[in-house]
Amino acid sequence: MGTNSYDFELDKIKELIKNRDARRVGLQLPEGLKTVAIEIASEITKDTGAEVIISGSSCYGACDVDEKLERIVDLLFHFGHSDTFSFKKRKPVLKEKVKRKVFFIELRSNVGIKSVLEKAIPELKGDCVGLVATVQHVHALEEAKILLAHAGKRTVIGKSKNLKYDGQVLGCDFSSVTVPCDEILFLGSGSFHPIGLALYEGKRVIAADPFTMQINIHEPDEQRKKRYIAIGRALDAKSVGILIGQKCGQIKLNEATALRRKAVHKGLDAYLIAMEEITEANLLGFKVDAFVNTACPRLAEDFVQFKKPVISATEFEVVLGERDWKDLWQ
Ligand code: SF4
Structure with missing residues (x-):
């Protein structure tokens, strides 16, 4: 899929760069579109003279703005997602008052339906x-x-x-x-x-x-069955690692600490573990029986083959006896 399938809004981007007199701009694209990053960067530099830095980090959603890149550029263009309320509510990256720096380019499709x-x-x-x-x-x-x-x-x-x-x-x-x-x-x-x-x-x-x-x-039943199996595997856990995501829109510190307290109250050993990329390789070293994910709520679904169960915060409430199985998807 090339640049023709989507509206990259390059004219709007170039105008913004010129109007803001931006000298250095950042580009952040989702994984599948990193292949066109070089093309976009070179067009921006050619037409505006601005230096472009492309984010090479993972980009999973609107929750995942590259704040480290944001700190070192005048403008950051985040492609493929729309501005969400949770992003608007985030703590500003810079302490001093500055004009809005992050612009979401939604990448509307040009293809008929x-x-x-x-x-x-x-x-x-x-x-x-x-x-x-x-x-x-x-x-x-x-x-x-x-x-x-x-x-x-x-x-x-x-x-x-x-x-x-x-x-x-x-x-x-x-x-x-x-x-x-x-x-x-x-x-x-x-x-x-x-x-x-x-x-x-x-x-x-x-x-x-x-x-x-x-x-x-x-079909819903097929998907729900997989989650019931993951929860079932976590029921015997004596120790749990409560995962805190460090991507800017995924940090749920209060939820994680509250879950840890509840787990301890129920007699489990529970530990808080923070990381940016929650992957099987990053979990392997931790000696706990199960993990509870408080970052992206969909992440636990990627771990069905992992040797230890990884469940969501809501699913953990079932394990703790605080939520009925039938209320899992409420
Ligand atoms: S939290 Fe997960 S599902 Fe939600 S926007 Fe981020 S990556 Fe997507």
Whole structure:
């Protein structure tokens, strides 16, 4: 997928650099788009004269602005995500008052949705379909609504509590789906969002990718079974490591310390462990029976093959006997 598939808003970026007289700018792109970083950097330098620093660190979401890079540039352009309320509430990186430094470039898709929807429509079974999309395709939801109406389908696009656009979803924010519907049609790429939707919303999800033209179906029971198994493995733990994520939008210190206190109260050995990148390799050395993740709430799903159970904060409440299994996805 090249630069033509997305709107990189390069004219807007160059204008901002010139208006702010920025001498040094940072670029932060999600993993799949780092391949075009050099092309963008060289165009910016050629047209504005600004020096560009590309973030080589991982970038998982709007929660993951490269604050170390932000400190050393005049402007930072973060691609692929929209500004969220949680980012706006973060503590400023710089103590002195400065103008806004971080700009989110949403990377809206330039690809049409009609063909992929024609493939998805025969897979829809329910009367009412909830329409959602990642920010790249959120502008296409109204068109999707019209196309589905022509196919005789009733649709709803819910208001999001925390995100910028109606029908928009993040991997950890499905608040736009809290509208009555029988199933969900997701416009976007990859399985991360549709799996989360099936898991948390308990509804069948039809995922339609306008770039690859693939249709994938995700059933909630399949996803929930995997989490029940992970929780079951943690029930015998005598010691736990409570993980604190150090990515700027994932730090939940109060939640982690409260969980540790509760665990100790229930007779467990519990330790707080902070790290930026929570990976299997980084967890291997710690001698505890299980881990509880308080960073990205979806992270525990990546650890199903790990030799020790890794569960979310909500799942740990079930282990501690403070939450009923049936309330796991409330
Ligand atoms: S916390 Fe996780 S799911 Fe939420 S935006 Fe960050 S990486 Fe995505």
